[in-house]
Amino acid sequence: MFFIHxxxxxxxxxxxxxxFDRFIAICNPLRYASILTPLRIAKMGLVAVVRSVALILPLPILLKRFRYCRDNVLSHSYCLHQDIMKVACSDISVNSIYGLFVKVVTxxxxxxxxxxxxxMILKTVLSIASHRECLRALGLFRHLSEQHLWLVC
Known part of the structure; x- marks a missing residue:
């Protein structure tokens, strides 16, 4: 359960x-390599792992304190947190609130x-070009010829 979640x-x-990568590539293309260095990317990956472990680690601990008295048949093979809470005979309000918190945060x-x-990407694209170039950059009116595009703009 822990690893899948x-x-x-x-x-x-x-x-x-x-x-974030797309934002940097479009809004600041000349500084892309200096902003997203390999060290910074590694740090961002570490933050992702630490955040997921920190948010999911309390769930098995909270489930361990329950007393279980119903059938132990679960609907999923990977121990879905909600299914385990359903078979508990204890008060599950803390787990429900924490589960909602994790869902909202992530x-x-x-x-x-x-x-x-x-x-912000759209704002940047629309601010640097004329109306005609904006339509072309966004891929609108791609099927129209150059003359039709001139009439629209």
């Missing part, structure tokens, strides 16, 4: 890194930051 949190962070925050990076 940890890897899913690392995956979320990798998507965030990819959005998926919610990472999704927001990815969205923010793409908004």
């Amino acid at each position: 940890s890897l899913s949190k690392i995956e979320s962070f990798v998507l965030l890194f990819m959005a 998926d919610g925050l990472d999704s927001f930051l990815i969205f923010l990076s793409y908004v």
Whole structure:
């Protein structure tokens, strides 16, 4: 359970890194190599691993304190946290709140930051070019000929 959930949190962070990489490549292309050095990339990878372990490590510890009294048949072969909580006879409110916190911190925050990076990319692309060049850069009106594009702009 621990490793599968940890890897899913690392995956979320990798998507965030990819959005950051695109942001740097588009908004600051001349400084790309100086901003994203191999050492900095290694540090970002270490942050991803430490964050996922720090967020997932309390889950098995919280589950260990429960008393279990129901059938021990789970719906998934990899011990889904929610399934294990269902077979517990104890109060599971702490686990529910912590699970919600982990979901919001990882998926919610990472999704927001990815969205923010793409908004900043769009802002940069739209600010450096004319209206016609913006349409071309965004891939709009690609199927129109040069004369039609001139009429639209």
